[in-house]
Amino acid sequence: MRNILFIFIVSIVSFTFSFYSQYFYQLPIQEQKRIKLINSVSKSVVSVIGFAPTYRYIYKYINLGDGFVLKIPQWLIKEWYKPVTAWTAFFVTSNGILLTNNHVVEDKNLIYKIITSDGKIYRVKVIARSKKYDLALLYAKWVHSKPLKLWNSDWVMLWQTVYAIWNALWEYPNTVSKGIISWLHRNIVADTPYWKVEIIDDAIQTDAAINPWNSWWPLIDSLGNVIGINTAINAAWQNIWFAIPINVFKDWLKELLWK
Secondary structure (H helix, E strand, C coil): CHHHHHHHHHHHHHHHHHHHHHHHHHCCHHHHHHHHHHHHHHHHEEEEEEEEEEEEEEEEEEEEECCEEEEEEEEEEEEEEEEEEEEEEEECCCCCEEEECCCCCCCCCCEEEEECCCCCEEECEEEEEECCCCEEEEECCCCCCCCCEECCHHHCCCCCEEEEEEEECCCEEEEEEEEEEEEEEEEEEEECCCCEEEEEEEEEEECCCCCCCCCCEEEEECCCEEEEEEEEECCCCCCCEEEEEHHHHHHHHHHHHHC
């Protein structure tokens, strides 16, 4: 009986895989390419979670008699950590270096960890930051991942198809949206309750929908290259999002090397 059940399960699995393969190749060529593209690049995008310590008191009890007990706090001990922030980052090297916003990791009282696309959790260390560009580099020890390819954002064209990959409020990692480049070289003022960037020069405008309460997801072209970093929206209008050109990150790297 067990052998029959085993053969039945193997047959079902084999049939399902075969049907999936046939179905995939029945899709339009462009859709096949898009599925392969997102499967490839999404593995390099992670969630960045900030954990805050929680504390509790250890009390000393003094019996005063007649049913009265005095409760005196003696020690404050660290009990556990709870997640309080959730953002996005992506690998820029194969040995565990990631790119994100400076404001994502600016609270020094938090412990930051990443959650990879396969659900693994790693603690990260901030190795460089820039308030000027609102950029930060993180390092996850012993983590090896395929880095995303950084393109020359000066070559970006109007009406290109682009994809945004991001972590939506830490519940929906690797959310993907699709859009086009609406305009180039926008100069905008970015202002939120969390941080303020006076002016973003040469921003890329796109309608690839992103979460207004999250930040720092790569803007990907149809070849899988990073052309920008989504960073701001116009809350007064729909379908208007802005990305920092990836060349800004390259300029910052040059500044770091010359320091």
